[in-house]
Amino acid sequence: MIMRILLLICLVAFIGSENLKAQDFKYVGAQKCKMCHNKPATGGQHAQWLNTKHSKAMESLNAEEAKDPKCLKCHSTAGSVSPDQIATLKIEEGVSCESCHGPGSAYFPNAVMKSREESMAKGLIMPTKEVCVKCHNEESEYYKGFNFEEATAIITHPNPAK
DSSP, rough: HHHHHHHHHHHHHHHHHHHHSSSOOOOOOOOHHHHHHHGGGOHHHHHHHHHHHSGGGGGGGGGGGOOOHHHHHHHGGGGGGGGBBBBBOOGGOOSOOHHHHHHTTTSSHHHHHOOOOHHHHHHOOOOOOHHTTSSSSSSTTOOHHHHHHHHHHOOOOOOOOO
8 A cells, every 4th residue: 555655645746846847948039138138218228239249249240151050059049059948049140149148038027027036046157258168269260369357347238127
């Protein structure tokens, strides 16, 4: 009898654990971020991004490089992730929000973004040097060095509403 109960508990735990797996977050693209992060009251981050080298990263590649996975992995968020992780992200976006902040399918809704803790639980990451040096490193023949503090000062986009 005890063995049956233990088996039943294990079966219920196994089946229940399927629901507890980490959600597979998907990349939704800058247009989803723009819905809230383009307003001057919240810092106009999308407009700031449009004026960065990150948003123009694909433009810096020639036609051959624009098809090369070695180049795409750093010049396009979409080129750096598995196709099954992409919801609405496009290669043409270049290095978009989710390269630095993680796939946004679960955290982009405004109701979630109101809470940093909830956003982070749903995939939002705060960029660190380790995130940046995945691309800004000596693998590229065009590498000119990388200073995290200087780079983040250039691309910082605070939210004045917080």
